[in-house]
Amino acid sequence: MHPGSSDALFWTAAFNGIKIVIYVAANSNCMFTILTGAQFGDEGKGKVIDLLAENYDVIVRFQGGDNAGHTVVVGGKKYKLHLVPSGAILGRRLLIGPGVVLNPHVLWDEIQVLESEGIKLDLGIDAKTSIIMPYHIELDALREQARTHKIGTTNRGIGFAYVDKVAREEVQMADLTDPDLLEAKLDEIGPAKEKAIADLGGDPTVVRHSPLIDEYLQIGLRLKERVADVSREINTALSEERGVLAEGAQGAFLDVIHGTQKYVTSSFTTAGSACANLGVGPVMVDNVVGVIKAYITRVGEGPMPTELTDEMGSRMREKGGEYGTTTGRPRRCGWFDAVLGLKSVYLNGYTELALTKLDVLTGIDPLKICIGYDLDGESIGYPPESTGMLARCEPIYEEMPGWTEDITEIKEYDDLPQNARAYVERLEDLLYVEQVGNSIAAVSVGPGREQTIFRDEAADQKI
Secondary structure, eight states: OOTTOSSEEEEEEEETTEEEEEEEETTSOOOEEEEEESSSSOSSHHHHHHHHGGGOSEEEEOSBOTTOOEEEEETTEEEEESSSOGGGGGTOEEEEOTTBEEOHHHHHHHHHHHHHTTOOOEEEEETTOEEOOHHHHHHHHHHHHHOSSOOOOOSSSHHHHHHHHHTTOOOBGGGGGOHHHHHHHHHHHHHHHHHHHHHTTOOGGGTTSOHHHHHHHHHHHHTGGGEEOHHHHHHHHHHTTOOEEEEOOSOGGGOTTTSSTTSSOSSOOSTTHHHHHHTOOGGGOOEEEEEEESSEEEOSSSOOTTBOOSHHHHHHHHHHTOBOTTTOOBOEEEOEEHHHHHHHHHHHTOSEEEEEOGGGGTTOSSEEEEEEEEETTEEESSOOSOHHHHHHOEEEEEEEOOOOSOOTTOOSGGGSOHHHHHHHHHHHHHHOOTTTTOOEEEEEOSSSTTSEEEOGGGGGGBO
């Protein structure tokens, strides 16, 4: 809710003796929450999900593949995850929904690493989850290589796995639990895949004779007891008044429909897609959380109006550790774009926002916020639909004074420097949509779970 609203409730909890306050939508039990990235991905969703997971019984991933990555820091130790939902560290029930495309090798490696650290995973994988096959990875690399204008794909086969889902030629998780099922499926769809790979100059034997296929079958047999009906399990949990947190990958402007096409991912990244991907009715949603970075970053190609290619952009990258969790690629950095941010609120219907990496801006003066675009001499306050037009947009900036104080150890919002609070509150004003009543409820000042500040506006209304 917007600061000062009386229509907000908050949970309180403690971590290492530090009081934290968790927002709950008014007049609801907040049983089903969706969390997504509000920019181009890499906003710090893993940390926020990990914090919220303490108040939920089930954490479920609803789209994307292992092209997404999130880093969770607990007790000074980093866990880099690509498919296993963030609540793994807390021992919650974890689900991978049928809207995900799954590389079994990557998932099995993550399970092995986490369990070798003594983390027991209660993990379910939907039987209809699409499998990224070796031929998807081959096609991905060959097609990107052939493009004159690169998309910036991670060459992990994500897009081609989604193509097969839509074309109804997919291999599903259930197929990996039965060698006869998989063989029959490959015999049916294999010839067309072999021809497509051969036409692009690749090796067609990867379709039915890759060594990875035997490995996939072995992993499938090991995971057979973890195959689940995710839709049924979530709806059962909600009917029993257990909390469910749905975790999205990437960010709003990588959405295959609403993002900066063609420089997008291959799935639906906005909050509304969680219901379709998981098989849960939209009336069940209580809360939608958006994660935004205090500046903006992007990996790969595509327009980014506020991109900084100078020393300031390099400073943000190095101080913020802006390198891809999955690929290690340097992220493009720029000033906060409130024009894109406002559209993201509309696309997702965020009831609250979590602002990350505020500490990275310490020592920068002045700070800039993009509050509009100049498009071919015309001032506009909302992004154009056309990706080509967005690429021509020049940012219109508003300047604000910065701060020099170290904020990484601050625990209370009122203890932040005045200029830091003014920056947070200006972003909140620029992103506010009355119909939604959204606010910035949390501010992150460092990578640790304990380096999260929940807004003082909640103090008099907490429960």
